[in-house]
Amino acid sequence: MTSPTATLLVSCPDRPGLVAKIANFIYSNGGNIIHADQHTDFTAGLFLIRIEWQLEGFLLPRDVIDTAFAAIAKPIEASWQLHFSDTIPRIAIWVTKQDHCLLDLLWRHQAQELPAQIALIISNHAHLESIAQQFKLDFYQFPITKDNKLEQEAKELELLQKYQIDLIVLAKYLQILSADFVAKFPNIINIHHSFLPAFPGANPYQRAYERGVKIIGATAHYVTADLDEGPIIEQEVVRVSHRDTVADLIRKGKDLERLVLSRAVRLHLQNRVLVYGNRTVVFS
Amino acid sequence: MTSPTATLLVSCPDRPGLVAKIANFIYSNGGNIIHADQHTDFTAGLFLIRIEWQLEGFLLPRDVIDTAFAAIAKPIEASWQLHFSDTIPRIAIWVTKQDHCLLDLLWRHQAQELPAQIALIISNHAHLESIAQQFKLDFYQFPITKDNKLEQEAKELELLQKYQIDLIVLAKYLQILSADFVAKFPNIINIHHSFLPAFPGANPYQRAYERGVKIIGATAHYVTADLDEGPIIEQEVVRVSHRDTVADLIRKGKDLERLVLSRAVRLHLQNRVLVYGNRTVVFS
Amino acid sequence: MTSPTATLLVSCPDRPGLVAKIANFIYSNGGNIIHADQHTDFTAGLFLIRIEWQLEGFLLPRDVIDTAFAAIAKPIEASWQLHFSDTIPRIAIWVTKQDHCLLDLLWRHQAQELPAQIALIISNHAHLESIAQQFKLDFYQFPITKDNKLEQEAKELELLQKYQIDLIVLAKYLQILSADFVAKFPNIINIHHSFLPAFPGANPYQRAYERGVKIIGATAHYVTADLDEGPIIEQEVVRVSHRDTVADLIRKGKDLERLVLSRAVRLHLQNRVLVYGNRTVVFS
Amino acid sequence: MTSPTATLLVSCPDRPGLVAKIANFIYSNGGNIIHADQHTDFTAGLFLIRIEWQLEGFLLPRDVIDTAFAAIAKPIEASWQLHFSDTIPRIAIWVTKQDHCLLDLLWRHQAQELPAQIALIISNHAHLESIAQQFKLDFYQFPITKDNKLEQEAKELELLQKYQIDLIVLAKYLQILSADFVAKFPNIINIHHSFLPAFPGANPYQRAYERGVKIIGATAHYVTADLDEGPIIEQEVVRVSHRDTVADLIRKGKDLERLVLSRAVRLHLQNRVLVYGNRTVVFS
Incomplete structure (x- = not known):
């Protein structure tokens, strides 16, 4: 084989x-x-x-x-x-400050679970640069403000081209990409920390806590111009109870996020995902 | 014991x-x-x-x-x-046309899983009257129109009083109760056929299909004046795939609905649910 | 379609x-x-x-x-x-005293989830005859003792032939069929009330309780001459805790049993199960 | 708090x-x-x-x-x-060659999910020494043969005493500890890569594949003199299909192993696990 x-x-x-x-x-x-x-x-x-x-x-x-x-x-x-199968796609992982999804992807890559080359890490913060160094990966920081976003995205697109990136993985990148960026680079997988379409947007764990749900989830999807509305690749859930504080939901959710994101990335890399309309067929 | x-x-x-x-x-x-x-x-x-x-x-x-x-x-x-524990609560089950939740509750009652007396069945249709007869239960039909709702609810409240009902179980009762009714009879458990807060309101399976979710759910909650916003007692989910049509989601969802509703009713009857704010503590 | x-x-x-x-x-x-x-x-x-x-x-x-x-x-x-697809298989459901799997199959048949004709019910006890009557189904009782087993099985085989049965569903039939019977009528689906290969044989819930497992399961499989060793079609599990007594495990397990058995029967009836060696491919 | x-x-x-x-x-x-x-x-x-x-x-x-x-x-x-709560237990993690459980515990420790001090790593191989170095942890190798086991265990016990270890976590340590060792140091949590009591002992994934199960699991338990028979703390499962090879079961199982082991260690460290007989009460 x-x-x-x-x-x-x-x-x-x-x-x-x-x-x-x-x-x-x-x-x-x-x-x-x-x-x-x-x-x-x-x-x-x-x-x-x-x-x-x-x-x-x-x-x-x-x-x-x-x-x-x-x-x-x-x-x-x-x-x-x-x-x-022997044309290995090149990935850029985008992060902000949280390391769990990034570390998980890097470990799975080492364990040969992800048939890809992780070519660079991009972040709006410097926070995770040391991880990039530890894994000997190029790291670029693009701080994002209301004013510089389009400008920074232009530089990021250049970098993606220079590194010949095939796929962006948003591994807890807490910025919204512009519709223009998504149009120019449509191969983007995001992890959202809720069971979409429940709790799109900001602070899903806080809102899940306030709503008193008994199960929380995470969703990996392709990014489109509509925030958290792109085609869903994979979802997973875990049971919670009244004993779980918001901090507990975040902790339990992190396990879901890294599991769901890595599954989605792997399915994509194995060319098992076919998008049509706003849906996916996952040939798993 | x-x-x-x-x-x-x-x-x-x-x-x-x-x-x-x-x-x-x-x-x-x-x-x-x-x-x-x-x-x-x-x-x-x-x-x-x-x-x-x-x-x-x-x-x-x-x-x-x-x-x-x-x-x-x-x-x-x-x-x-x-x-x-030996004061047995009296239940009224409200239905429309679907029989799966009703039958499930009746079986579980026969199997002594539900410490309650099922005292009557109320419906806005005549559809399930034969099941009531088969189980030798009183059945009342209250057809609901835009114009007669409050009038019918008044009669229903009278009936609940006459039958000394402690708990209403909405077992796929596809009408919205008025805020006034809920204020007068607040002990009501409903089953909603989605993983709330995703897909509140009508046609959740159709909308889940269109959104392309990979997991569907069901939610049992206490009824409040805000539709599908009451305190959640129990939720459960099941995995779906691109192969599942809307009809498949409905079929799989029915299994969730009867499981979740019966669990919630049992927890309530065992006095294991404590509501505070819009949340529940479930001492299970 | x-x-x-x-x-x-x-x-x-x-x-x-x-x-x-x-x-x-x-x-x-x-x-x-x-x-x-x-x-x-x-x-x-x-x-x-x-x-x-x-x-x-x-x-x-x-x-x-x-x-x-x-x-x-x-x-x-x-x-x-x-x-x-329009050649409707004919099913015989075999039971002992427990009604939950039988009722579930009958209800699903009414709800058109099972593309089959339920042609008769066979039991070693008279216990569930009233259900057969209620659903207007032929019911035959074959009490089994150590001495009369082969003799009774011969009569059962005759009956299966007479009723042109294509599939036997053992819906909590608590007798072991002889190797000879299985050889003569190999199309048999059984539900075992454990997560096989854990707890084969008798009293799985009691043994699961004693072992202190945190999850229990149920398994639907084709019957072979080796008890509880046939090709597995479907399994499902549910979480339990120290609070669950043996009676609770039995109650929770019944929900698994009826879910798993009905899923397996449906997959079989849709010709989605292909056995090879002691394994199944389930084209679901 | x-x-x-x-x-x-x-x-x-x-x-x-x-x-x-x-x-x-x-x-x-x-x-x-x-x-x-x-x-x-x-x-x-x-x-x-x-x-x-x-x-x-x-x-x-x-x-x-x-x-x-x-x-x-x-x-x-x-x-x-x-x-x-402010007396921080000291942990020794024991490994062989596989790194996933070790890395997961180390990350979770960094993320402050585990209220403990990881004091040393012990292995029968040199394979994972570089991870110990990277995390600045003491690492000791004790190669085990049939002949030197008791001798090595004596040295290990000395080391545990010297490091004032409260808990051993067997994070895929593929050696059996002697009954004598377990009697002298009873605080040991092990992860077994199956849904116990299914597939105790060696090669559970291979055997799960051969049996054709539709769900696999992992089990964290306290170690006793009887192999894989100690009190169970936590279990988790994941669905598999005919498409999954043994390598896929191993890959999916690794996710279960790290999740289950870390949950069990956390529960233990929060003093939520009470053993009686061969059972646990988990006050979660």
């Missing part, structure tokens, strides 16, 4: 023959499918599929596959992504 | 000596405490306790206990409830 | 081209695939797939599909099952 | 007046109780209580409390523990 694979994520209007067409494309070129999972959204009239095959023995050279598949995809009005 | 017990639910401003005072009251009168659970809300400066003792050998006659405890409660500015 | 579908469950040694071959079989005959989910067990070198397509517009008559597919299946050494 | 507190954990044969006696002891000496939670095990005829009060204003000097309480405890045949 260590030989490299290719993965196609395809979505198109539903019609007969789609599985056959796509499977034939792979088989007729000598590929061995190791994962095929399909979903039909009948409400949307949409067909979605994830298909992964071994590149060893595959007759098409890598740089031709995309073009070759286009010949199949165009007639069925499909949009698709093609990924190779 | 089958001998009758008394239970005190007490809340008062926190100060030293409260546990001792209350425990002494019981011990000095010959009572054996079988459950004592205390909570201090430091934010609110509030002391809350549930204390249950065996009545066998207790020196105070039942009808004197309340008066006797008042002598302790007044100086500490306490509010309290006194319950006897 | 209400038009009838056909479902193939296929397993065979892994090799390239399997998805394409099977998808082509359906497409070339005019079928529209609505669900395709594949799994490769690399340890076992096994390919397993569930594929479901709409029969409307499918060119092959139903009675020819099996033979036609054999031409594809033989060369790839596949074993397969073919099911039609 | 930052002023120091005292906590009594008491167990004795059940009889009337126990709560009053203990609460009076505290109140009559000017203490303000901030947590009181009691449990009666009717099967065992045992009364168990955790009671915590503020030391500020308490009339008895600390070094007298134990003797003073003895006067109450002796007549009721109670065994008890007395703890002060």
Whole structure:
């Protein structure tokens, strides 16, 4: 299972023959499918599929596959992504002051749970620079004020380009990115410290405490221009009681946050998440 | 453990000596405490306790206990409830057309999970009358329109009085009770088919589907004048995926609803729930 | 989505081209695939797939599909099952004295959650006969002693044949079926009241209490000649505490049992479970 | 809430007046109780209580409390523990080669989730020495063979004494401690990577995979002379599917292990765990 694979994520209007067409494309070129999972959204009239095959023995050279598949995809009005398992995506982790999600991602990376290269850490504070040093990672601080936000974001975009970043992970980055930034760099995963759509915005634990909920949660989602409204990738919850103070909710919530964020990042890196509308299909 | 017990639910401003005072009251009168659970809300400066003792050998006659405890409660500015385990509360179950919560409560009652007498069923539809007949329970239909609501509620209140009802269980009663009704009969438990405060109001499953959440929930709460805003007693959740249609969410949600509602009703009947502010302490 | 579908469950040694071959079989005959989910067990070198397509517009008559597919299946050494969504399986529910799983299955059947016909109820006791009457179902009692077991099982097998039963659901049937019976009628789902492989055999709740576990569970599995060792379909758990007596574990466990059993039966009836070795693939 | 507190954990044969006696002891000496939670095990005829009060204003000097309480405890045949919240226990963490539980404990300690001093790390391998260095912790390696075990354990006991260790945390220490060692140092918490009593002993994930379970778990327990049979403090589970290989179970299990172990250690450090027989009461 260590030989490299290719993965196609395809979505198109539903019609007969789609599985056959796509499977034939792979088989007729000598590929061995190791994962095929399909979903039909009948409400949307949409067909979605994830298909992964071994590149060893595959007759098409890598740089031709995309073009070759286009010949199949165009007639069925499909949009698709093609990924190779040995093309390692480059990640930028964005933080503010809290270290739990950052440390968790770094540890999981060391433990080879995350097939990615962590290329840099960006923060609006200097607080976590020592962690970057400890893990020998580049660290950039961009303090954000009401006035300098767009200017700073422009520099951040430059940096992302320079570092050839594929994915931003907001690991408790407590600033809102501008709609313009999100439009220019749409591959962003955020962790929100509540069970969305409950408690969007600020201070979810305080508000969960005040509402007296018996379960709290965390949500990992893609970032869109609408705050905390992007497509949800993963959620998890934990039971709380009247004995739990706000500090306890925060402590318990931190465990949820690092679990949920790392699961979402891993699913994304394995090309298991397909967004359509404001929803995700997670081929797990 | 089958001998009758008394239970005190007490809340008062926190100060030293409260546990001792209350425990002494019981011990000095010959009572054996079988459950004592205390909570201090430091934010609110509030002391809350549930204390249950065996009545066998207790020196105070039942009808004197309340008066006797008042002598302790007044100086500490306490509010309290006194319950006897062999005084069986009388329940009215309110339904509309869905039968799953009603049937579940009736089964659990047969299985002796709910220490209560189910005294009548009220509905705005005739749909579930046959279930009432099958279980030999009185059934009353009160169709609700915009115009007749207050009038019908008046009749319902009369009926509740006639049947000496202690607790209303809204087992998927899809009408909103007026603020006036709730003021006159405040002991009402409702099941809401979402993980509150997410998706209050109508069509929570449809909206959960559209939002693309990965977990759905149900919430049992006391009814207040603010819709779906009352003190939460119990919540439970279940994982869903992109494969789940709205119909699947409804099906999975029904399992949550009956579980959560029955747990909340049981906790209430065991006098384990103490409301303060908009929160509950659940001494479970 | 209400038009009838056909479902193939296929397993065979892994090799390239399997998805394409099977998808082509359906497409070339005019079928529209609505669900395709594949799994490769690399340890076992096994390919397993569930594929479901709409029969409307499918060119092959139903009675020819099996033979036609054999031409594809033989060369790839596949074993397969073919099911039609409008061929409703016939179920026999076996019980002893406890009613919770039986009632739950009957209610779910009424609520159209279980695509099956409940054809009869068999019990070693007369205890639940009234429920059978209430639901207008045939009920047969076969008291079991050490001496008459094989004899009674022979009669039960006759009855299963007479009623054309496809699936036995042991809904808290507290007798062990003989290896011979299981060999003759292998389609049996059992609910065991523990988190297997913990606490197989008798009195699992008592033993869970004595061991002081913090979580209890229930397990639905296919029955094999080895007691509580058959392929697991579904499991669920619930948290318990020191406050829970054995009676509480039993009460909480009953909720798990009915949930887990009904989920497993539903998965089976939707042809989502594929057994290989002592494991199941659940295409859910 | 930052002023120091005292906590009594008491167990004795059940009889009337126990709560009053203990609460009076505290109140009559000017203490303000901030947590009181009691449990009666009717099967065992045992009364168990955790009671915590503020030391500020308490009339008895600390070094007298134990003797003073003895006067109450002796007549009721109670065994008890007395703890002060500002007496910080000293921990030794024992590891083999896996770092996830160790790192998790170290992070949580940094995040002030664990009220303890991590005083040293012991391992049978040199593998994790660099982590000890990074966190500036003393590290001792005691390679274990069949022949040198007792000899090494003697040295380890000496070291524990020298470092004044109160609690050993086996954070994936893959050696079995001798019965003699456990008798001499009974305060040991272990994490076992299965849902005990399922899969005790070696290779639980491999065996869980082979059994085809749908949920895996982890268990934190006190160590006794019987392997994996000690009193359970905490358990947690996670859902798995046919898609999960043994490597996936190990990966998912690691998240459980660190969560469960840290919860158990925290509960122990907060003096919330009372062992009786082979069971625990967790006053959480």
